[in-house]
Every structure is written in structure tokens, then in C-alpha cells.
Amino acid sequence: MNMADKTKREFQSGSVKGAALQQSVLLVDDEPDILELLEMTLLKMGLVVDKAACVQEALAKLAANRYDLCLTDMRMPDGDGLEVVKYIAAHSLDVPVAVITAHGNMENAITVLKAGAFDYLAKPLSLEQLRTLVKSALSMPQPSPSADKLLLGNAPAMQKVRDLIERVARSQAPVYISGESGSGKELAARLIVQSGPRSDQPVIAVNCGAIPENLMESEFFGYKKGAFTGADKDRDGFFQAANGGTLFLDEVADLPLTMQVKLLRVIQEKRVRKVGSTTEEPVDVRLISATHKDLAERVKSGQFRQDLYYRLNVIPIQMPSLRELREDIAQIAQQVLNRLRAGVPTRFSDEALRVLQQYDFPGNVRELENIIERALALCSEGVIAAEDLCLSPVEQAEVGERTDKYPLPAYLDRVEKEALMEALQQTNFNRTAAAKLIGLTFRTMRYRMERLGIKSPAGADDAD
């Protein structure tokens, strides 16, 4: 971009000071409300925003200025977002472009990806997904999802959890956190670490379900040079990396039995042996484990070793589901809203609060956060109405009537996650090979992994 263009855009966006370092985004949408919501979100991320209300205006701006990212709606009065994508590709502009598509329109999504868009966002928009997409496109650092968060809820069940967290933070005993998906297990684990003496030491969080079985031992314990083909230097595992600090074993129920035996030995002896090594090294690691599965049941059915279960479950913490905190739902919802809408007063209508209080929240606080983010994109005049929550009668149905296909976005995420995990496991977490296997570009693959919270194990065979 030449300096004149840059200065012009900086003035337009009203942010001259320090703007030379800011990255710029072109938003294309004919809906003023959506445009404003997107703009506010991006401005809060410290980006410079330029807007176009139709395809022609977008093409003119792309011709005149240089942007770091373009985000376009699909349907506009004078054409569609595909033309913007094609224009960028045809003129070899180095601008990653993403498209906002109508909910459920997979055909559109595929067409725009084929035309060169690096990703798409489906309506109703999730601002969290938008932020992840933007950060991924602009290579901005991703904050930890639970940073600066408090455990909300005042019902006795949550008070008990808070008391326990405070007490166990000072101890070094292993903590086992159980509870449904989205009920705050990882958040509780982080709070335990933050309030304890190891708060300035490393915390290594491991998703036990995401590591291919054949890589597990070397991932956890490290390996010596020459231990196997490709081991060209000594490498530490999770235990060594967490030494002096904390190891958070998420989805611990997914550890295969062979690994359970090895883990038990390390916990008992406080020593690890790298793969290919003849000697052991001492490790001092505090263990926190969690799963949404019923671990006691797995012990009964022989899928989880009882001795390891006892070792991990020294201090059990049971996270209550949001249904058990029904009396707190209104307050938690308002607190989540305040956090998402920092500084902009927004409230729920009485009817919206009533709907929320009656809803079952199979996805717990995570689902509540998503519902509110979506409602924010739809609401007007600072009030979230019941319709903005988009809780269809199906979603409000009795637990027994719900199928696992509702709500649809969560179901689609699960299907996508399973497909990605399968491809990643087949390729030893080589993202390039996995992307090829399922027909995505590397960039899209990386973004989707980020969005769905899939992390590559540290030693994965990545050919980036």
C-alpha cells in the first residue's frame, strides 16, 4: 500500500496515532447492523476497519487500497461475495478473504473455498469464531480461552467448588475434576494453579484424546536421540516440560490401558524414563486431571485402571451442570453479557431471561456463552429479546426428546472435529498431509484445528 492510501484509511477510521503498526480489514456487507457489529468487534481487536456496502464499492476499495484481510457477506444487492473473492484471486492481491454464508448453505461455502477464500463463517455469526478467524488470518497471538475469567455462579454447589479450589490450591495432591462438557473443568484447573504456589511455574495442558497411541509414550516422557527412526536429537516430554509446575491431563478417560500403566509408575516413583534411555530422571509435577466421561463407570467396565483412578482422584471436584445452577442463570447470563459487551450497556428482556432460565443447556456455560454471542449479533437497541436467543422449541424440548443433532452448530462442530481427528491420527498429526487427505488447504486446516480446539501434540510429525 502506498503511504497516501494508508493515511487516507487511517483518517477514515479515525485512528491516526500508532496506526502505522495496525493491520487493516475491509468489511463488505449491505446490512448496516451487521456491518456495525463486525466493525466494533474488529476495532476492539485493535484493527483498522474500512467498510463497503456493496460489491462495486468493495472492488473499488480493493483496487485503491491494500488490506490485510477482507471479510465479505455473500448476498448483496448488486452481486455476491463470490465476485469479491474472484476479483482478489484474478488480480493476485495478497489479501486473505473470508466469506459470510447463509446458515447451512454448504454449497456456497464450498464454492467460495474453491474460488480462493481461505475460510467462511456461517450465519448466525459467532463473534468468538470471527475473532479466531481474524487472528488466524492475521497471525495474531491467540489468548488462552479462559484467561481472566472467574468461575461464575453462587448456588451452594458452586460455592462448594470455589471453597475446594481455594483449599486444594495450596496442597500438592492430585486433583480430579469431573463434570459435563462446558461446565468449567479447565477453568477450575487454571484457577487452582493461579491461586497456588506453582502459579509462576509451567502449566502443560494435554488433551489425552488427541494424541495418537503410538506417539503417547514419547510425548509424555520424551525420547533419546536414536530411540527410533526420526529421533535425531534428545527431546523432553510433557513431564519434563511441566517439571516444577503442573500437568493438566484433560480427557484423561481417553488414555489407553498401556499408557495408564506407565503413567501410574511415573506418579508413584516421581521419576520418568525417556524412550530409549537406560536411566530415569526425577520429576516434580502436580497433576490435575479432568474428563466429562464417567471414570468410575470405566473402572467398573475394565477400561480404566482402578489403581490409577485412586492415584488421580485424591481430591475430587465435581463441577455442577448449569441446570443445577438454575437459580444463578440470570446472573451468570448478565455477567457473560457484560464481559462480551465491555462498556456498552446491554440487557436481556424479561421474556429472554425466562426462556434462558427454562432451557436445559446440554453444553453448559460454554453453550450459554455461544447463545449470548449469537444473540448480540441479532439484537437491537441494547436489549436482547427472546427471539434473539434462537432457542427453537426443539432446543427447549425435554431432555428425553433431544437428539444429538440439536443444536445444529454444535453437532456440525462435532462431526467436523471427528473427521479432522481421524485424518490427523492417520497422518501422525502431519497437518499438511491431513489437510490433503480431507481436501482442505493447509491454512484452512490450521484455522479449523484452532477453532475446534485441536492441538497438535508437541512431537507430532509436522511438515509446515
Ligand SMILES: Nc1ncnc2c1ncn2[C@@H]1O[C@H](COP(=O)(O)OP(=O)(O)OP(=O)(O)O)[C@@H](O)[C@H]1O
Ligand atoms: N462457572 C463458570 N463461570 C464462568 N465461565 C465458565 C464457567 N463454566 C464454564 N465457563 C466458560 O465456558 C467455557 C468452557 O469451559 P471449560 O473449557 O472450562 O469447560 P470444560 O468443562 O473443560 O469443557 P470440556 O469438557 O468440553 O473440555 C469457557 O469459556 C469457560 O470460561
